Amino acid sequence: MAQGDAREIAAAPTASTLAALIDAAKVDKCTHCGFCLPTCPTYDQLGLEMDSPRGRLYLMKAVLEGRSQPDDRFRTHMYRCLECRACETACPSGVPFGVVMEQARAVYERTGDRSPWQRWLMRLAFDGLLPRPGRLRAMFRLLWIYQRLRIDVALRATRLDKLLGRMGAMATLLPRIPDPKLQDELLEVTPAVGERRYRVGFVAGCVMKPMFADVNLATVRVLAENGCEVVTPAAQTCCGALHLHSGVRDTAEGLASKNIDVFLGEELDAIVINSAGCGAALKEYGELFPDDPHQRERAEEFGGKMRDITEWLAAIGVTPPTHAIDRRVTYDDPCHLLHGQGVGAQPRELLKAIPGISFVEMPEADWCCGSAGIYNVVQPELSAAILDRKMPHVAATEAEIVATANPGCLLQLRAGVRDAGLPMRVMHVVELLDWAYTGVEPYSLRADV
Ligand code: SF4
Ligand code: SF4
Numbered sequence: 110m111a112q113g114d115a116r117e118i119a120a121a122p123t124a125s126t127l128a129a130l131i132d133a134a135k136v137d138k139c140t141h142c143g144f145c146l147p148t149c150p151t152y153d154q155l156g157l158e159m160d161s162p163r164g165r166l167y168l169m170k171a172v173l174e175g176r177s178q179p180d181d182r183f184r185t186h187m188y189r190c191l192e193c194r195a196c197e198t199a200c201p202s203g204v205p206f207g208v209v210m211e212q213a214r215a216v217y218e219r220t221g222d223r224s225p226w227q228r229w230l231m232r233l234a235f236d237g238l239l240p241r242p243g244r245l246r247a248m249f250r251l252l253w254i255y256q257r258l259r260i261d262v263a264l265r266a267t268r269l270d271k272l273l274g275r276m277g278a279m280a281t282l283l284p285r286i287p288d289p290k291l292q293d294e295l296l297e298v299t300p301a302v303g304e305r306r307y308r309v310g311f312v313a314g315c316v317m318k319p320m321f322a323d324v325n326l327a328t329v330r331v332l333a334e335n336g337c338e339v340v341t342p343a344a345q346t347c348c349g350a351l352h353l354h355s356g357v358r359d360t361a362e363g364l365a366s367k368n369i370d371v372f373l374g375e376e377l378d379a380i381v382i383n384s385a386g387c388g389a390a391l392k393e394y395g396e397l398f399p400d401d402p403h404q405r406e407r408a409e410e411f412g413g414k415m416r417d418i419t420e421w422l423a424a425i426g427v428t429p430p431t432h433a434i435d436r437r438v439t440y441d442d443p444c445h446l447l448h449g450q451g452v453g454a455q456p457r458e459l460l461k462a463i464p465g466i467s468f469v470e471m472p473e474a475d476w477c478c479g480s481a482g483i484y485n486v487v488q489p490e491l492s493a494a495i496l497d498r499k500m501p502h503v504a505a506t507e508a509e510i511v512a513t514a515n516p517g518c519l520l521q522l523r524a525g526v527r528d529a530g531l532p533m534r535v536m537h538v539v540e541l542l543d544w545a546y547t548g549v550e551p552y553s554l555r556a557d558v
Contacts, residue, residue, distance in 0.1 A: 131209060132212060132399075133170075138202045139204050145163065145200050153498075165213070183213075249286055256286055287323050289319065291326065298341075299332075306425070307338070311339050314516070344367075350482070351483060368394075373407060380415050386445045419539075423454075428546075430463050434465045439468070440471065440538070444481070456538045464545070480515075480520060
């Protein structure tokens with residue numbers, strides 16, 4: 110679609126013009142075989158065809174053909190999807206479900222029938238907060254103070270969090286926010302330990318930076334330990350993954366362009382990230398520029414360099430860690446790593462390479478935990494029901510540590526472990542590797558998280 114067309118659509122949205130935003134060829138790949146249905150967590154919970162991948166594709170096709178409008182019913186079924194992409198793994202016809210779901214949501218967001226209050230909230234979150242590091246930093250500083258005063262503990266103890274609905278859910282999902290000063294320790298250039306083998310970029314993440322500053326520092330230490338000089342450009346911005354998942358496509362395109370300029374301006378062997386949800390979006394930046402060959406080529410060059418941290422470390426071969434971690438450890442696959450990027454063996458290989466670890470597989474490790482970006486905030490009941498299916502499997506492993514590789518999954522599983530009263534800790538794979546290299550227990554073990 111040409112730029113002018115896009116402006117026209119934004120100015121005068123109708124069902125027929127909006128349908129142009131969905132790639133019909135991708136939707137038409139569906140042969141209605143139904144192989145994806147048993148893998149879909151929302152179909153499993155609700156038992157409704159329209160809450161299955163096949164049903165959602167049917168709704169998209171109906172809009173494409175003008176038989177239906179992108180109305181409230183459309184929104185309900187599109188936004189109940191977790192975008193876990195388990196259906197993509199199962200699909201023998203190669204339907205790129207994640208991409209078409211993002212397009213379908215963009216269609217809905219262009220129709221303009223959200224309430225002014227909802228639009229204001231979305232603008233605040235997606236334009237006023239996520240791409241603005243100064244504001245995010247200030248907000249997380251306030252949250253850090255809130256936790257230091259133990260208001261969150263009081264809310265949980267008095268069960269007031271349950272009365273506060275979504276706000277209460279958000280308040281209790283929050284991990285222990287690290288000291289805000291910690292994020293200043295992330296340098297723009299971190300030298301390799303010993304001989305430099307690679308020069309890699311590091312995507313620090315808009316929310317990862319203040320919320321998981323400790324995981325970011327662990328990531329950079331592990332990269333440096335493995336001969337990587339790590340470049341973390343200060344000019345990078347939010348990756349736009351949450352925007353894309355919410356149909357806020359225009360802003361996502363602007364953020365993508367900025368990141369492409371910043372990282373392609375450096376000589377890098379790879380661009381590494383420790384957040385699976387963001388990584389999947391960054392690898393697919395090319396999908397954002399279907400009608401701009403020059404920018405699409407640059408976006409594909411950028412995406413071709415993107416690696417999840419576990420994928421990159423497994424590919425270059427890690428220096429054997431020396432400190433033993435005598436713990437029973439299991440692993441839960443982040444959907445955007447396993448289904449979105451096809452990375453499942455590498456995190457397990459890395460965990461098994463750590464001396465002392467007794468690794469145990471979790472049943473249904475490939476089933477979504479219900480986190481899915483902001484899903485646990487916007488769809489709290491469904492998210493909780495999906496987590497309820499996961500937790501008995503987590504408990505059955507009798508692991509002391511549950512490892513995963515995505516911030517949303519860390520938050521969701523920590524909440525699940527805490528609510529189930531399980532004697533387990535949840536941490537990122539790189540925290541365990543860092544522990545095995547340095548011998549220093551991770552922050553998340555030392556802090557009350
Ligand atoms: S992405 Fe996940 S929730 Fe959405 S339709 Fe596919 S399997 Fe179901
Ligand atoms: S598995 Fe693929 S082709 Fe079959 S119904 Fe699901 S999306 Fe359609």
